[in-house]
Amino acid sequence: MNELLRTLTQTWGPTSYEEGIRGVITHELDSLHMDSRVDTLGNLIYCIPAPGKPKLLLSAHMDQIGIIVTHIDKDGFLRFGAVGGLDPYKVLGHRFVFANGTVGVAAVESKEHKTLEHLTLDKLFLDIGAASKDDALLHVAVGDFAVYAGDCVQVGNRVTSAALDDRIGCYVLIEALKAASGKELNYETYAMFSVQEEIGIKGAKVGAWGVQPDLAIALDVTAWGDTPESYVLDIGLGKGPAIKVKDAGMVATPVVRDLLIETARKHDIPFQLEVLQGGTTDAAAIQTNATGVPTGVISIPDRYVHSASEMVDLGDVEGCIKLLVAVLLK
């Protein structure tokens, strides 16, 4: 098991509480001695200067989806709202963990909900094993955040864990920076580990304004279409990096998309083209920064995204790193 990948996926960090994961990344990249800063919202931005060359912004988001406690009832059960996109049926039965280690089980008002049909988040509650409201208040408060408890496990050449969205993108970016370190690059490179992607791409928007890049590439996960009776999407695990053509938030700028395609071909990296009907990434916000930024996305295919057990293929991950490094190196 890759220890860095395990640490990245198991570090607690819902949207707006990215300090922990920022610490892990800072520690990991410390030995590369790059200039870095943390901006007002908490984006961690590294810079590898190359005066006169175009400014390339790379972005992977640090935050993961989660829940926020909205109410604690007299018996000590918690009501909660979503932090990011949560499907009630993916939440039901799973465990959530708070910053202080408190664990709860997401259960449902069982009288009316014997099936998943018409299930909404407000019919679920979190059971933290409290005997009463006072007991619960010893461990949690209204406004506390929690994330999926989902261990990182290798299955075949694949890895399943919570929060692969987008810690796997952070992993790709970290490994690419290591591989490119000390070499001559095609761009003045800014590597941004962004905040608050999951509630509306907040971090990337202000981060892009701070950098004012000439072009940009986001590293994020995409969905899948290769499981039994799946919806139609021409993305499969093990088929290589997905180069985004379009998602619900953007059309990838053709010049960047084609740069990625040509680079993949030149280096014999198998790839797939992505047309995603729902969801988007940091790239959507970066693309419309100031007067506009040509922007593309290298996507890591990720089954069961936004669940407690997402799944990526390690070959795809390696392919993404290779592709990104090939773009960077002269």
Place this chain on the structure above:
Amino acid sequence: MEQTRIELLKKLTEARGISGHEDEVAIILRTELEEHVDRFERDAIKNLFALKGMDKPGPSVMLNAHMDEVGLYVIHITKEGYLRIGKAGGIDDRLLLGKKVLVGNDRLPGVTAIKAVHLSTHEEIENTVVKVDDIVVDVGAKSDKELAGKVAIGDQITFDTAFGTFGEGYLVGKAFDDRVGCAVVVELLKMDWPFPVIGMFSTQEEVGTKGARVGAWRYTPSISITVEGTIAADIGEVKDYQEVTNLGAGTVLTIKDGGMITDHRLRNQLIEVAKANGLPWQFKRMPAGGTDARSIQLAKTGVRALAVAVPARYIHSPVSLIKFCDYENTVSLLSKFLAQLATMEA
């Protein structure tokens, strides 16, 4: 003091201003603040800025409330002299029937018309919601010609709701969302601060926080506090985990709503100030809705943003209800917070 503050709330809530028609509110605010700020500005989208101590050192603070209210506007005048209407901002169609309204800048009185109960079928009464498309405003005209020069397409229509007090410390009126926020910001701008203060009374919040988005670009502060009138659903049929906030329980602090997560460190500092001064506060307990703060937070390289509110029942309707003590406590809490801000570590 109390009577003066209530007078201001009366003036502000009885002023008329749907999104894009905020001038009347802006004039009241200007008059109220004339002697207390250094200068005013209005930008291309008609935000009103009240600027104070801009040459002072220290991090700049934006105090923000929106001037516009939800309402209606004229989309068509029928040959028979009735007005067809559209909605500006989120209003429940069920609240539109049988209301007194005022049309256009000349305050032409009208009523939302509906077929008399005697003429409606049982099915219509029991099972249908009359949609905005099927509602007309009757201004007592016999033809469209009679309304020439008096009513035009695009004119604003507001609810004709008089401000009043009732019960133990309750205030009733329209548009507490967000005139109560405007009033809080006015009170704070009347005080003197050792740092630059940007009062931003924004436009077009109810149609997607348009004013704040460009206003925060003109003056991008270090810290921003948006003051709102927000949902209190502490009424009979609502389950206690869906109440959102409670009237009389103090200033509402947002951690997360439908549009943003507020600055954790700044909010915790605000809570410390509330505790130290024995001032009541409550969290907004539903991550829904959105305020100007969502747009201010994302200006340029980012702003540390807070969203606070006075709880109000029945917002986005012709009549809403607040408790005066929540308003007073919010002014106190924010003034004490700002007083400490100068001394807090950056």
